[in-house]
Amino acid sequence: MSSKGKGVAVFxxxxxxxxxxxxxxxxxxxxxPHDWRRIFLDCLAKxxxxxxxxxxxxxxxxxxxxxxxxxxxxxxxLDPHFPSFVDYCQRHGYHLEILSDGLxxxxxxxxxxxxxxVPYKVNQVDxxxxxxxxxxxxxxxxxxxxxxxxxxxxxxxxxxxxxIYIGDGVSDECPARHADLVFAKDSLLTYCEEHYIPHxxxxxxxxxxxxxxxxxxxxxxxxxxxx
Numbered sequence: 001m002s003s004k005g006k007g008v009a010v011f012x013x014x015x016x017x018x019x020x021x022x023x024x025x026x027x028x029x030x031x032x033p034h035d036w037r038r039i040f041l042d043c044l045a046k047x048x049x050x051x052x053x054x055x056x057x058x059x060x061x062x063x064x065x066x067x068x069x070x071x072x073x074x075x076x077x078l079d080p081h082f083p084s085f086v087d088y089c090q091r092h093g094y095h096l097e098i099l100s101d102g103l104x105x106x107x108x109x110x111x112x113x114x115x116x117x118v119p120y121k122v123n124q125v126d127x128x129x130x131x132x133x134x135x136x137x138x139x140x141x142x143x144x145x146x147x148x149x150x151x152x153x154x155x156x157x158x159x160x161x162x163x164i165y166i167g168d169g170v171s172d173e174c175p176a177r178h179a180d181l182v183f184a185k186d187s188l189l190t191y192c193e194e195h196y197i198p199h200x201x202x203x204x205x206x207x208x209x210x211x212x213x214x215x216x217x218x219x220x221x222x223x224x225x226x227x
Contacts, residue, residue: 007160009097009164010095010165010166011153011166012096012098013149013166014099014122015100015101015102015168016168019076023102024102026071026075027072049146050101050144050145050146050147054123054146058125059131061127061131078110079205083114083116086116095161096118097118098111098122099120100147101123101145104123121138121152123138123147134146150177150178153175157178163181164181164182164183165183166182166202167182167188168188169186170187172184176192183201184199189201
């Protein structure tokens with residue numbers, strides 16, 4: 001990422017934020033052969049995050065990818081206002097990027113189905129007769145997160161961008177600490193309240209559009225990590 005002068009970079013979570021439901025959890029409820037909720041809570045209780053529970057969730061999966069896609073096609077839908085938000089960012093010249101701890105198999109499919117050409121960074125999954133294998137192309141150096149969303153924010157910071165982050169859950173907690181402006185809902189909203197992180201609450205992307213600050217205000221935000 002590079003910038004010509006100071007710009008605005010908008011980073012958005014996918015599951016439960018762009019997608020109205022958490023797609024990954026819906027897939028787990030339908031196909032996971034393990035007690036994925038117990039695995040999730042056990043990892044969190046140990047102070048661990050997705051680098052711990054994602055491999056355990058998908059270990060031994062032998063579900064054909066076509067079956068997963070068929071399920072997604074029937075069950076999943078995006079926030080109906082997200083396409084308008086994409087257009088809003090394009091009209092304002094903002095860099096927009098999706099950062100997800102989810103999987104490429106469904107994020108690429110859903111975006112393609114909706115005709116949305118938005119760049120994204122996600123975890124990758126390979127399916128074979130031996131089972132599913134997760135690849136972490138963007139893993140964190142701290143070994144907690146399968147996808148280090150904060151690294152993308154730090155890169156944008158070095159390039160002089162003012163950073164907006166939009167999310168709803170556990171994987172959004174760390175990047176929320178490194179953004180200039182946070183739009184939060186669900187558990188991320190609670191996290192921001194408990195840790196005194198300045199934020200704006202939202203329900204849909206129409207709320208985000210209506211509450212986006214004026215560009216002149218964004219340009220006044222110092223391009224340095226918040227304390």
